[in-house]
Amino acid sequence: MKTTMKCAALAGVMILAGGMALAEYPEKPIQVIVGYSAGGGTDVMARTTAPFIEKYLGEGASIVVKNMPGASGQIGITEVANSDPDGYTLGTFNLPGMMARTLDRQADYDRDSFTYLANVVNDPNVIVTSKNSGLDTIDKLIAEAKENPGAITVGMSSLGGDDHFMLIKLQNMTETEFTIVPFKGSAPARTALMGGHVAMGILNISEVANFQEELNVLGVALAERSDFAPDLPTFAEQGVDLINGSMRGVVAPAGLPEDVEAKLLDAFTQLAEDPEFIAAMKATANPVEVVTGADFKALTGDLYDLAKEVWETTPWN
Amino acid sequence: MYSDLLHALPNVVAFANFAALVIGVLAGIVVGAMPGLSATMAISVLVPFTFGLDPLVALGLMAGIYNGAMYGGAIPAVLLRIPGTPAAVATTFDGYPMAQKGEGGFALQVAVVSSSIGGIASAFALMLLAPPLSKVTLLFGPSEVFWVAVFGLCSIIFLLGGNPVKGLISACFGVFVSVVGSDPIFGTDRYTFGQLELLDGIHIVILLVGLYALPPVIDLLETPLKTDTSNSDKLGTEPIWRTLPRMLRFWKTWLRSAAIGIWIGILPGAGGSMAAFMSYNEARRTSKTPNTWGNGEPEGIAASETANNADTASALIPALTLGIPGTAVAAVMLGGLLVHGLQPGPMLFRDNPDIVFGFMWQFLFGAILLVFLGGSLATNSFAKLLKLPRPLLGSVIIVLMLIGVYSIHGPMFDVYLMLGFGAVGYLMDKLKFPLPPVVLGLILGSFAEENLRLALRIGRGDWSVLFANTTSQILVLMTVAVIVGPIIKRRYFNKSANGPDEKA
Numbered sequence: 026m027k028t029t030m031k032c033a034a035l036a037g038v039m040i041l042a043g044g045m046a047l048a049e050y051p052e053k054p055i056q057v058i059v060g061y062s063a064g065g066g067t068d069v070m071a072r073t074t075a076p077f078i079e080k081y082l083g084e085g086a087s088i089v090v091k092n093m094p095g096a097s098g099q100i101g102i103t104e105v106a107n108s109d110p111d112g113y114t115l116g117t118f119n120l121p122g123m124m125a126r127t128l129d130r131q132a133d134y135d136r137d138s139f140t141y142l143a144n145v146v147n148d149p150n151v152i153v154t155s156k157n158s159g160l161d162t163i164d165k166l167i168a169e170a171k172e173n174p175g176a177i178t179v180g181m182s183s184l185g186g187d188d189h190f191m192l193i194k195l196q197n198m199t200e201t202e203f204t205i206v207p208f209k210g211s212a213p214a215r216t217a218l219m220g221g222h223v224a225m226g227i228l229n230i231s232e233v234a235n236f237q238e239e240l241n242v243l244g245v246a247l248a249e250r251s252d253f254a255p256d257l258p259t260f261a262e263q264g265v266d267l268i269n270g271s272m273r274g275v276v277a278p279a280g281l282p283e284d285v286e287a288k289l290l291d292a293f294t295q296l297a298e299d300p301e302f303i304a305a306m307k308a309t310a311n312p313v314e315v316v317t318g319a320d321f322k323a324l325t326g327d328l329y330d331l332a333k334e335v336w337e338t339t340p341w342n
Numbered sequence: 343m344y345s346d347l348l349h350a351l352p353n354v355v356a357f358a359n360f361a362a363l364v365i366g367v368l369a370g371i372v373v374g375a376m377p378g379l380s381a382t383m384a385i386s387v388l389v390p391f392t393f394g395l396d397p398l399v400a401l402g403l404m405a406g407i408y409n410g411a412m413y414g415g416a417i418p419a420v421l422l423r424i425p426g427t428p429a430a431v432a433t434t435f436d437g438y439p440m441a442q443k444g445e446g447g448f449a450l451q452v453a454v455v456s457s458s459i460g461g462i463a464s465a466f467a468l469m470l471l472a473p474p475l476s477k478v479t480l481l482f483g484p485s486e487v488f489w490v491a492v493f494g495l496c497s498i499i500f501l502l503g504g505n506p507v508k509g510l511i512s513a514c515f516g517v518f519v520s521v522v523g524s525d526p527i528f529g530t531d532r533y534t535f536g537q538l539e540l541l542d543g544i545h546i547v548i549l550l551v552g553l554y555a556l557p558p559v560i561d562l563l564e565t566p567l568k569t570d571t572s573n574s575d576k577l578g579t580e581p582i583w584r585t586l587p588r589m590l591r592f593w594k595t596w597l598r599s600a601a602i603g604i605w606i607g608i609l610p611g612a613g614g615s616m617a618a619f620m621s622y623n624e625a626r627r628t629s630k631t632p633n634t635w636g637n638g639e640p641e642g643i644a645a646s647e648t649a650n651n652a653d654t655a656s657a658l659i660p661a662l663t664l665g666i667p668g669t670a671v672a673a674v675m676l677g678g679l680l681v682h683g684l685q686p687g688p689m690l691f692r693d694n695p696d697i698v699f700g701f702m703w704q705f706l707f708g709a710i711l712l713v714f715l716g717g718s719l720a721t722n723s724f725a726k727l728l729k730l731p732r733p734l735l736g737s738v739i740i741v742l743m744l745i746g747v748y749s750i751h752g753p754m755f756d757v758y759l760m761l762g763f764g765a766v767g768y769l770m771d772k773l774k775f776p777l778p779p780v781v782l783g784l785i786l787g788s789f790a791e792e793n794l795r796l797a798l799r800i801g802r803g804d805w806s807v808l809f810a811n812t813t814s815q816i817l818v819l820m821t822v823a824v825i826v827g828p829i830i831k832r833r834y835f836n837k838s839a840n841g842p843d844e845k846a
Contacts, residue, residue: 063389064677072393072681090390095751096524096541103538129529131536178800184529206484206799207527209792212665212686213610219664222483223800232665235687308683341528 050112050285054087057275058108058116060101062094066231067117069309070146070273077302081292097183099126106134110278112285115142120272124329125185128336136329140281141322143293144274146306147314148229149247150191150267151257153215153240158224161241163263166225170201179203180214180223184341185332187271188227191246193335194269215240229271230254231310246270253312272328273311274321290318346691347469350699353398354707362399363704366406367711373407374414374426375724377555377739378746380547381411381427385674387749389681397682401701404675409708412614412651413457413716416643417724420449424555424739428546429614429650431554431781432622436635436642443638451585454716456596456644460651461709463600464607468655469702472691475656476663479608484796485808489817490609491790497824498619498782508775516783519544526792527799539755546615548756549784551743552763557771559743562736582717592644595625599645603652608659613669614650615785619778621649627828651712655705662686662698 057075061067068090075088093101102123105116118139126132154160160169160177170177181188184207192203206223208214211232218226219239226240233242234254244260245251246269260267277289296302297315306313316324353359373384384407392400415430420437433453440449467475482490495513522533523543534540599621606617625645626635635642657672665686667673676686684694691698727735747760770777794808801807809815 062674062677063386064674064681066680068677069680072390092390093752094542096538099541100538130531175802178802184527204799204802206796208796209526212667216480216610216660216664216666217483220480220483222485235685235689239688309680310685 049083050288051082051086053113054089055082055112056114057088057090058101058105058114059090059092060094060098060117060119061092063092066311067098067119067273068092070306070311071117071275073305073309073311074145074275074296074302077296077299078289078292081295082288097126098122099130099132103133105276106138106278108278110140110280110282112277112281112289115275115277115289118144118274118276118325120144120274120325121187121190121328121332122185122271124325125332125336127329128332129185129341136325138279139276140279140286141318141325142275142277142286142289143296143318144272144316144321144324145293145296145313146273146311147270147316148231148272148312149245149251149270150187151228151230151233151245152191152195152243152260153218153226153228153233154243155218155221155224155226156239156241157221158241160224161243163243163260163265166243167199167201167265170199170203174202175204177203177225178206178223180206180208180217180226181228182211182214183207183209187229187269189341190331190335191227191267191269193339194267195265198265198267230257231312234310251312253307272314272324274316293317346695347699347702350696351703353696354402354700354703356398358396359398359402359700359704360707362402363406363708364711364715366403367410367708367715368406369403370407370410370412371414371417371712371716372410374411374430375417376742376746377418377424377426378547378551378743379426379749380415380746381408382670382674383547383746383749384411385671385678389674389678392678393681397684397697398700398704400678400682401697402704404678405701405704405708406711408654408671408675409457409461409651409705409712410716412461412654413454413647413712415650416453416457416647417450420446420453420643421724421727422739423558425550427614428550428781428785429618430646431550431615431778432618432646432650433643434554435622435646436637436639439636439638440640440643445638445640448585448588449640449643451582451717452589452592452640452643453647454713455582455586455589456592456599456647457651457716458709458712459596460600460603460648461654461712462706463648464604464652464655465702465706465709467604468659468705469699472659472663475604475608475659479610479660479664479666481813482609484793484800485810486813486817487609488790488793488797488808489814489821491786491793493817493821493824494616494620495782495786495790496821497623498778505774508773509779512770512775512777513779513783516780516785517787518783519549519780520784520787520791526788527795537755539751539753543788544759544784545750545756546781546784547750548747548760549763550781551747552760553767553770553777553780555739555743556761556764557768559736559739560768562732562739565732582713589640589644592641594628595621595641595644596648598624598628599648600652603649604656606649607653607656607669610660610666613657613671613785614653615781617649617653618646619782621645651709655702655709658705662690663688 057071059068059071071090079086079088093104098119102116108114127135160166211228214226217223230245230251230253242257244263245257246267247259248268250259294317303313373379385404415425415427416433418424418426419430419433420441423434423438425431425434437449522540524531524541602621603617622642622645626632657669661667661672661676667676744757747756797807
C-alpha cells in the first residue's frame with residue numbers, strides 16, 4: 026500500500042515535473058552573466074547575440090545581460106558555475122582564458138562545471154611587426170629570431186592568454202626564442218608597436234583590421250582565410266602551420282535539463298546561419314565562428330590540454 | 343577633413359541630439375557632485391542602455407556627462423572639502439578655504455568658468471589637431487611613460503604639506519595600496535589574501551570616498567546641533583556676468599592649465615587628477631604671491647578646474663585614433679563607441695565622419711553649456727544643501743557614498759573596504775597626515791611600476807633602456823629641474839634677503 030502510494034506520488038511528481046518542463050521554457054527572463062565590464066569585447070558579443078537568441082527561443086523570451094567584472098572574468102564565470110542549472114542563468118565563456126585560470130590560480134570551477142552551449146566568436150591571432158623593424162615576412166622574422174635568440178621583443182596583451190599560447194606554439198614549431206612584453210590589453214601593445222617601442226606583436230585579427238597601413242601584418246593563424254579580413258594571408262599558406270585564437274562563447278551550469286539544453290542549442294545553431302547576425306557582429310569587430318554543444322566541449326578540452334602543457338613546461342607566474 | 347567637420351554640424355544641433363547633450367551635462371553635474379559617483383561609473387551604467395539609441399543621442403549623453411561630471415566634482419570640493427571625483431582633489435585646496443570665508447559662490451563661479459574654458463580648449467584640440475597629436479602619443483613608450491610618472495611624483499612634492507615626513511608616509515601608504523592586486527606582468531597575487539575582489543587592485547574611487555568623504559561627515563556629526571549658516575547664507579549669488587571681470591586676470595593660468603590638461607590627456611593612463619595636480623603646482627610656482635595659495639586663492643581653483651576639464655576631449659585623441667584611452671572614462675566611452683559599430687583606428691575618421699565629428703562638436707557644445715547650466719544649478723540648488731540640518735546632511739552623504747561605491751562593481755566587499763579606508767582617513771585627519779599624497783601615490787605608483795617593468799623587459803634587464811632616446815632624456819631633465827630648481831631658488835632668495843642684514 027505504502028509503496029503504491031509512494032509510486033503514485035513519485036509518478037505525480039514526475040508528471041508535474043514533466044509538465045513544468047513542457048510548459049514552454051523560457052517562462053521568465055534569462056540572465057546572461059558577463060565577466061567583464063559593459064562595452065568590452067565580450068560584453069558587446071553578449072549584447073549583440075542576445076536579441077537573436079530571444080528571436081530563436083520564440084515568443085516572449087527575454088535575455089538580461091548582467092556584468093560582473095573582475096579578476097579577468099573569473100568572478101563572473103564562478104558565479105555561473107555555482108548557479109542553478111535551470112536554464113535561467115547562462116554566462117559568457119572565454120578561451121583559452123577560462124581554462125588557463127584553472128591552472129595559474131585557484132579556481133572554484135573546472136571544465137566539467139558547465140553545459141557547453143555554443144562558441145560564437147573565434148578571433149584568430151595575427152603576427153604583426155612594426156614598420157621600422159624591417160621584418161616584413163614571416164621567414165625574415167624567423168631567420169632573425171634564430172640568429173639573435175631573444176632579441177625580438179614581442180608586445181602582447183597578457184601572459185596566460187591566447188597571444189601567449191600563440192607565441193609558445195611559434196617558438197616550439199620553429200625552435201626560436203623571443204622576449205615577451207606583456208602589456209595591459211591589446212591596444213597599448215598595438216600602440217607600442219606603432220611607435221616602434223617593440224618589434225613584433227601578437228594580436229587578434231579584429232584588432233589589426235583597421236590598422237593595416239600602420240603595421241606589417243605577417244599572417245593569420247587560421248586554417249583558411251578569415252571572412253573578417255579576406256585579404257590577409259594565413260600562416261598555412263606560407264608554410265608555417267600555426268592555428269590559434271581567442272574564443273568567446275556561452276555556457277550554462279552543468280546538469281541543464283535535456284529539453285532546455287536542446288532548445289538553447291537549437292537557437293544557437295540557427296544563429297550561425299543568420300546573415301543579419303553575422304553583419305551585426307562584423308560591425309562590432311567580432312569574427313563569427315559558431316561551434317555548438319559537444320564540439321564546443323571538445324574544443325574546450327583541446328585548449329585545456331594546450332594550456333596545461335604550456336603551464337607545465339613554461340609556467341608564467 | 344575640415345569640410346567633414348562642418349558637414350557634421352547640422353546633425354548635432356538636431357533636437358534629439360542636442361537635448362541628449364543638455365540632459366547629459368545636467369546629469370553629469372549631479373553625478374560629479376555626489377561623492378562616490380564618478381563619470382566613469384555613470385557612463386558604464388549608460389553604455390548598455392545606448393544599444394537601442396541613435397549614435398549621436400548616445401554619444402551626446404556621454405559627452406555631456408563627461409564634461410558635466412568633471413565640473414560637478416568641484417561643488418562638494420568647494421562646499422564640503424569632499425572632492426566629488428578624483429580629479430577634484432586639487433580643487434579642495436583653495437575652494438574650501440574660500441567657502442569658509444564666505445566666498446563659496448565666487449569659488450564655484452571660477453570653477454565653472456574655468457571648467458568650461460578647459461573643455462572648450464580641449465574640444466578644439468580634438469577637432470583640429472587629433473591626427474598630429476596622436477603622433478605625439480606614439481613617442482611615449484613604456485620608458486617614456488615611466489618618466490612622466492616620476493616627473494609627476496616629483497613635481498607635486500609640495501603636496502607633502504608642512505611636515506615632509508608625514509607627507510612621505512602618506513605617499514608611501516598610497517603606493518602600498520597600488521601594489522595590492524595581481525602583479526602587472528606575471529599576474530602573481532599580491533596582498534589579496536585569496537580575495538578575488540582584490541585581484542584587480544583597489545579602485546581609486548573606493549579609496550577616495552573612504553579617505554575624503556567619511557572624515558568630513560564624521561566632523562559634521564560631531565557637532566550636530568550647530569547648523570552651518572556661516573558660509574551657506576553668504577554664498578554670494580552674484581550673477582556670473584558680474585563676477586567675470588574679476589576672473590580675467592587668470593588668463594595666463596587658463597592657458598597654461600589648458601595646455602597641461604591636453605598634454606596629460608593624450609598620454610595613456612594618467613588622467614584628470616594628475617592634470618589638476620600638475621597644473622595647480624605650476625600655477626602656484628609661477629605665482630607672485632605663493633603664500634596665499636592653500637588659503638583661498640581663486641587662481642588655484644582656476645588652475646585645477648581648467649586642467650581637469652582640458653583632459654576630457656584630448657583623452658579621446660589616442661582613444662579614437664589608436665584605441666588606447668587616455669583616461670578611465672575614455673576607456674568606457676570606447677566601449678560605448680564600439681556598441682555603435684565605431685571601431686577606433688585611423689579608418690574611423692574616413693568611415694564614419696558624420697558621427698565622429700559630430701561627437702567632437704558635442705564636446706565643444708557640452709563645454710559651452712556648462713557655463714549656462716552649471717553656474718545656476720550649483721549656486722541655486724546644491725549650495726542650498728548646506729542649509730540642511732547637519733545630521734540630515736551627514737546621513738544623506740553617507741547614503742550617497744555607500745550607493746556610489748557599491749555601484750562600481752557590485753560586491754559589498756568594496757563597501758567594507760571603503761569604510762575601512764574611512765577609518766584610516768579619519769585617523770590621518772586627526773593626526774594631521776596630508777591626504778592628497780595618498781591619492782597620488784595610488785594613481786602614479788602603479789603607473790610607474792607597470793611601465794618601469796615593461797621598459798626593463800623591452801631592454802631585457804638593461805637599465806640603460808630608460809635613457810635610450812630623446813623623449814626620455816628630456817623628461818629626465820625636466821624631473822631634475824623640478825627637484826633642483828626650488829632648492830637653488832630658495833638659496834638665491836635667502837642670500838638676497840640676508841644681504842642687507844649682513845651690512846646692517
